[in-house]
Amino acid sequence: MERKITKRIRIGNTGIGGGSPILVQSMTNRSPEDFPGTADQILSLEKAGCDIVRISTPTPESTGIFRYARERGVKIPLVADIHFDYRIALEAVKAGADKIRINPGNIGENWKIREVAECCKASGVPVRIGVNGGSLKKSLLEKYGRPCGEAIAESALEEAGMLEDCGFSDIVISVKSSTVEENILAARAVSARCDYPLHIGVTEAGDGYSGLIKNSIGIGSLLNDGIGDTIRVSLSADPLEEVKAGREILRAFCMDTKGGVEIISCPTCGRTKVDLFPILKRFREQADLIDTGGRTLKVAVMGCVVNGIGEAHEADFGIAGGDGCFSYFEGGVPRRRLSEEEAVPFLIGRIREELESHP
Numbered sequence: 001m002e003r004k005i006t007k008r009i010r011i012g013n014t015g016i017g018g019g020s021p022i023l024v025q026s027m028t029n030r031s032p033e034d035f036p037g038t039a040d041q042i043l044s045l046e047k048a049g050c051d052i053v054r055i056s057t058p059t060p061e062s063t064g065i066f067r068y069a070r071e072r073g074v075k076i077p078l079v080a081d082i083h084f085d086y087r088i089a090l091e092a093v094k095a096g097a098d099k100i101r102i103n104p105g106n107i108g109e110n111w112k113i114r115e116v117a118e119c120c121k122a123s124g125v126p127v128r129i130g131v132n133g134g135s136l137k138k139s140l141l142e143k144y145g146r147p148c149g150e151a152i153a154e155s156a157l158e159e160a161g162m163l164e165d166c167g168f169s170d171i172v173i174s175v176k177s178s179t180v181e182e183n184i185l186a187a188r189a190v191s192a193r194c195d196y197p198l199h200i201g202v203t204e205a206g207d208g209y210s211g212l213i214k215n216s217i218g219i220g221s222l223l224n225d226g227i228g229d230t231i232r233v234s235l236s237a238d239p240l241e242e243v244k245a246g247r248e249i250l251r252a253f254c255m256d257t258k259g260g261v262e263i264i265s266c267p268t269c270g271r272t273k274v275d276l277f278p279i280l281k282r283f284r285e286q287a288d289l290i291d292t293g294g295r296t297l298k299v300a301v302m303g304c305v306v307n308g309i310g311e312a313h314e315a316d317f318g319i320a321g322g323d324g325c326f327s328y329f330e331g332g333v334p335r336r337r338l339s340e341e342e343a344v345p346f347l348i349g350r351i352r353e354e355l356e357s358h359p
Contacts (some may be wrong), residue, residue, distance in 0.1 A: 001253075003226045006197040009126045009170050012077030012098035014051065016126075016172055016229050017197030021257040022050035023230040024246035025199070026239040027081070032062035039065070039072040040139035041239065046076050049258050050066060050243045052230065057092055059136060066096040068316065078287040088110035088330070090119045090355040101128040102159075103135055110162055117166035126170035127163060130205050131156045131186075133177035149185030152177060156190055172230070174199035180218045187222050198222075204234065211235040212245055223253050244288075256296065261351065264300040264312045272303035274321035274340055282343045291353060293359055300329075309334060317350050319343050 008018025012082050016023060030037040032055075037271060057063050057080045066078055073212050078184055079099040080092035089100045100120055107113065120127055121197035133147035136155055144151040152175045160171055175186035175195050183202050202218040215233040222228050233245040250256040265280050280301045287299065300318030302308030305327055308320020313332030319325045326343045328336050330350075338346055 001224055004191060006229055007195050009197055012078060022228060022250055022255050024049065024243055025052040025054060025230055025232040026050050026242040027054040028319050029239060032056055032058055035065050035168045035324055039069045039074065042069055042074050043312060045243055047237055048240050048243045050076065052077045052079060056081045058087055063088065063092040063095040066092065070096060084293065086116050089116045091349060093097065093119050093123050093125050097125065099126050101130050103130050106135060112164050114166045117163050117168040121141050121168050126172060128172040128174060128199060129156050129159045130174045142239055144258050149182040152186040152188060153189035157193060160194065160196065168178045169195045172199055173322055176203035178204040180214050183218045184221050187227055191227045199230045200228040200229060201232040201234050206236060208235055208237040208241055216249060219249055259292040259294040259296045261290060262296055262298045264298060264315055266302045268303040271306060272321055272325045276303045276321060279340065279343060283347060286348050292355060299347065317347060318349055319357055
């Protein structure tokens, strides 16, 4: 697919839009007063491949997390999530936030928007306009009758216009709904009307099962349209799961620039003579710990040789089940037989050998 080229916005040590790689985001869920716990979580997210982390800052005191996180060694951009009180946005900028997220539905009068815009412009800090279906202005709800995609899009574009009137244009826009269809319609509407980079994802999507399905459809549909510069897979789960899911979605579109081990596996059928699922689980747990140095390696873990060597012949490495054993193959060519106990250690070993010999 061909990506829409949007305006490039600088955020911390990286950029959003303008053809830059699509960035994966998540959000901390520790108490705003728990600086050590929040910093620990950010460092874990960074290690897992997260590109940007957003932090709730409900009080002026909570903005101290930005200084503290840098002192702890956090390198990725950090975003202050601001609601209701514009003064907290000003404090967050002073404390070192790399981006400010404001919600048009609750930030208040236009003069408050101007205060935020002038502060961010002076400090070179971009603003993300984040509109959700559940926080629309009363006037838009009266106009459209419900929080539909068009209403969400209009709210975001109105807010962008206010910032532009202040001479500010370092803007990122997100328009989200918990309804997949409205989410897609809103993002398409904004993309058609402006060139600001878009943050996409389905909000309040649910747990790691239903939420992952909704986000895969919502984010995937927009990526297939060429829309989206940064993504968050919103889940009622550990934020690390959001990062893993985001990277997997990008990998599915061949857009993941951080690489990793891409696993190809089959659902099994009556031909399967090995206990594949626990073997696959063990392999994934170990593969997730491997730093591929930006490379993407395709590894097949298949139930039988029909699906294995046949359908997964493009895998860099693979194993296919036999009668209580596995056939190991590379590039579609069988190389040796392995017992069930040998399969995972051997496969992990071959991946590490490949990375060491061809870094």
